[in-house]
Amino acid sequence: MRRYDEEHIGELLRAMPPAPAGYVQAAQELPRARAEVDGLVERAREDLVFRAALLADIEAALVAEGVEPRPALVDLLRRRVSE
Amino acid sequence: MQPLSDSALVADCLAGEQAAWNELVERFSRYVFAIATQAFRLSQTDAEDVFQDVFARIYDRLDTLRDPAALRPWIAQLTRRECIDRLRTATRETPVETLPEEIENVIDHLEEAFDVRIELGALSEECQAVLDRFFCRDESYRTIGEALDLPPGTIASRISRCLGRLRERLEGRNIVAAASSERRDQ
Numbered sequence: 592m593r594r595y596d597e598e599h600i601g602e603l604l605r606a607m608p609p610a611p612a613g614y615v616q617a618a619q620e621l622p623r624a625r626a627e628v629d630g631l632v633e634r635a636r637e638d639l640v641f642r643a644a645l646l647a648d649i650e651a652a653l654v655a656e657g658v659e660p661r662p663a664l665v666d667l668l669r670r671r672v673s674e
Numbered sequence: 675m676q677p678l679s680d681s682a683l684v685a686d687c688l689a690g691e692q693a694a695w696n697e698l699v700e701r702f703s704r705y706v707f708a709i710a711t712q713a714f715r716l717s718q719t720d721a722e723d724v725f726q727d728v729f730a731r732i733y734d735r736l737d738t739l740r741d742p743a744a745l746r747p748w749i750a751q752l753t754r755r756e757c758i759d760r761l762r763t764a765t766r767e768t769p770v771e772t773l774p775e776e777i778e779n780v781i782d783h784l785e786e787a788f789d790v791r792i793e794l795g796a797l798s799e800e801c802q803a804v805l806d807r808f809f810c811r812d813e814s815y816r817t818i819g820e821a822l823d824l825p826p827g828t829i830a831s832r833i834s835r836c837l838g839r840l841r842e843r844l845e846g847r848n849i850v851a852a853a854s855s856e857r858r859d860q
Contacts, residue, residue: 595844597837604794604809606787610707614722618699618729622692625733662723663730 617659624664627656632671645672677701677795684742699729702746704810705788706753713780714757720764724756731756746788750781793843801836808833 609615631652635642645652649668650660658664678686678697686694706728710721731752739748754773773781794802803822807813808829819826 595841597834597841600790600837600840600844601809603783603787603790604805605812606712606784607704607708607791608810608812610703610725611722614707614725615699615703617726618703619696621729621733622690622695661726663726 617661620659624658624661627653627658628664628668628671631656631668635672642672679743680745681742684736684739684745687736695733698732702749704791705746705784706749708784708787709750709753709781710757713777713784714761716757716760720760724753724760727756728753750785754781789847790840790844793840793847796843797836797839800832801839804829804832805836805840 631645635645646669649665649672653660653664653668678694683694683698683701687698703725706725707721710716710724711718716724728749732749739745794805797805800822804818807818807821808815813821815826815829818824818829824832
C-alpha cells in the first residue's frame with residue numbers, strides 16, 4: 592500500500608494553485624459568448640448595413656453585447672460573418 | 675454532498691446546463707493551467723491563450739467524447755496538444771511525438787496532485803478551505819484566520835488535523851484500489 596507523508600501531500604497540494612480568476616470566468620462565460628456570436632451572425636445575415644459595420648469593428652460589436660473581445664472569439668465571429 | 679462524477683457532469687453539460695459547464699471549468703481549471711505553466715513552462719500570455727483554447731475545444735467537441743468517464747485524460751491530451759502547438763509556433767520546429775522525460779515527469783506529478791485534490795473535495799468545507807488557502811494560495815495563518823473567522827493560533831493545528839484526514843483518505847483509497855485490482859487478477 593502506498594504511504595503518504597504529510598510533507599508529500601503538502602507538495603502535491605502546492606502543485607495545483609488556482610488558475611487566475613479571470614481565465615476561469617472567461618471560460619465559464621463561453622456558452623453565453625457563443626450565444627452572443629450566434630445572435631450577431633444571425634443579425635448580420637439579415638441586415639447588410641449591420642454586417643458591414645460589424646466587419647469594420649468586430650471588437651466593438653462584442654463589447655456592445657457585453658462580451659469580452661477575446662482574440663479567439665473575434666476570429667470566430669469574423670469567420671462566421673464572412674462565410 | 676457528493677460531487678457529480680465526470681460522466682454525469684459531461685451529460686449535464688451536453689444537456690446545456692450552465693451550472694454543469696461552470697463546474698467542469700472549475701474542476702479542471704487548475705489542471706489545465708498547471709500543465710501549461712509547470713510541465714510546458716509557457717509564459718503567462720501563452721498559458722492564458724492555451725487555457726482559453728482548451729476550454730473552447732472542450733465546449734465544441736464534448737459530444738465527440740466516446741467515453742465520458744475518460745474526460746480527464748481527454749482534457750490532458752487536448753492541453754498537451756495545445757501546448758505543443760504553441761511551442762511549435764514560437765520556435766517554428768516540428769513537434770516530436772514523444773515528450774521530453776522532464777515534461778512527462780511533471781505531468782505524472784500533476785496527475786498525482788489531481789488525485790489529491792479529488793480526495794480534498796471529500797473533506798469538510800473547513801478542511802478544504804484551510805488546506806487550499808495554506809498550500810495552494812500560500813496564505814498566512816493570519817489571513818486564513820481572518821478569512822474563515824478562526825483564531826490565528828488554531829490554524830496550525832487545523833492544518834495538521836486536516837492533513838491527517840486527507841492522508842487517511844488517500845491511503846484508504848489505495849486499499850480500495852488494491853482490493854479491486856486483486857479481484858480483477860483472480
